[in-house]
Amino acid sequence: MQNNTLNEVTVFTVGGTETALAPVRGRAVRLPNALQTALADRYPEPIARLLGEAMIIGALVVQSLKFDGRLVVQCHGTNEGAVSLLMADCTTQGHIRGYARYDEDTLQSILLDNRNPGADALLGGGTFSMTIDQGSDMDLYQGLAAVEGKRLSDCAEHFFKTSDQIPTMMRLAVGQDIEDGGSIWAGGGMMIQRIAEDDARGETGDVYQTATALMSTVTDAELIDPDLPMETLLYRLFNEEGVHVLDTSSVSADCRCSRERLLNTLESFDAAAIADMADADGNIRAKCEFCDVEFVFPVKDVETA
Numbered sequence: 001m002q003n004n005t006l007n008e009v010t011v012f013t014v015g016g017t018e019t020a021l022a023p024v025r026g027r028a029v030r031l032p033n034a035l036q037t038a039l040a041d042r043y044p045e046p047i048a049r050l051l052g053e054a055m056i057i058g059a060l061v062v063q064s065l066k067f068d069g070r071l072v073v074q075c076h077g078t079n080e081g082a083v084s085l086l087m088a089d090c091t092t093q094g095h096i097r098g099y100a101r102y103d104e105d106t107l108q109s110i111l112l113d114n115r116n117p118g119a120d121a122l123l124g125g126g127t128f129s130m131t132i133d134q135g136s137d138m139d140l141y142q143g144l145a146a147v148e149g150k151r152l153s154d155c156a157e158h159f160f161k162t163s164d165q166i167p168t169m170m171r172l173a174v175g176q177d178i179e180d181g182g183s184i185w186a187g188g189g190m191m192i193q194r195i196a197e198d199d200a201r202g203e204t205g206d207v208y209q210t211a212t213a214l215m216s217t218v219t220d221a222e223l224i225d226p227d228l229p230m231e232t233l234l235y236r237l238f239n240e241e242g243v244h245v246l247d248t249s250s251v252s253a254d255c256r257c258s259r260e261r262l263l264n265t266l267e268s269f270d271a272a273a274i275a276d277m278a279d280a281d282g283n284i285r286a287k288c289e290f291c292d293v294e295f296v297f298p299v300k301d302v303e304t305a
């Protein structure tokens, strides 16, 4: 029996006689309910869609890291857009969280002209970046691309083309799934990349070209539909070229913020700064931007140096 509520990433290859030498590698993600946890009731629809796209990109790309770490997908908008910051933070263990900072008035004026604004309109241009955090003693890796196109997948494809020179195709879909009379945010995505050719692998461009043509037929509904097993969809798309599922792993929407970590940060300030941060009742209030949980620290409990 297929469990259709699993949030999962599937790693696959297309073409080739041996999977280790396949000319095309891909990953697909299906999030039947993880996005709901992150987006529900917190954002207006166009912003929720955009943040959902960023979280799907994060879930797809973080799986390519060969070490434990995290990937941060970030967009910085301009004054012409409603969204000034969009951030999705994903770990190799499959924990994803997201946050958007936006201006309600600007959003309303954008919606007057365009009922269905895409990434370019919501951000007003700006930059798209992916940062890999390899742990505290290692350097950050960062690349940038301009925000262009309606979908954030356009930015991600552009990012791979300019920073890694890896031919990449990405599709994302975010929608509201009707369930038990209500609706919940659900999403899915897929990416394929051409592996550089070498003596053992041979030429890889032809299979990649064919795979992009096949993948261009995938619909948003197919990417999102929790009742369509991902393996079935991959077979439906790439069967002619040969498709192999290598691995599946779970994804969950949860925040790693903790009271203890916040307290440690507060305790690095001096007593005067702590007194400044306190409200009239002698409490410091700090809200996690990712999950909206508010932490309250009585000043007397903060042991400053």
Ligand SMILES: [Zn+2]
Residues within 6 Å of the ligand: 255, 256, 257, 288, 289, 290, 291, 292, 293
């Ligand atoms: Zn949090």
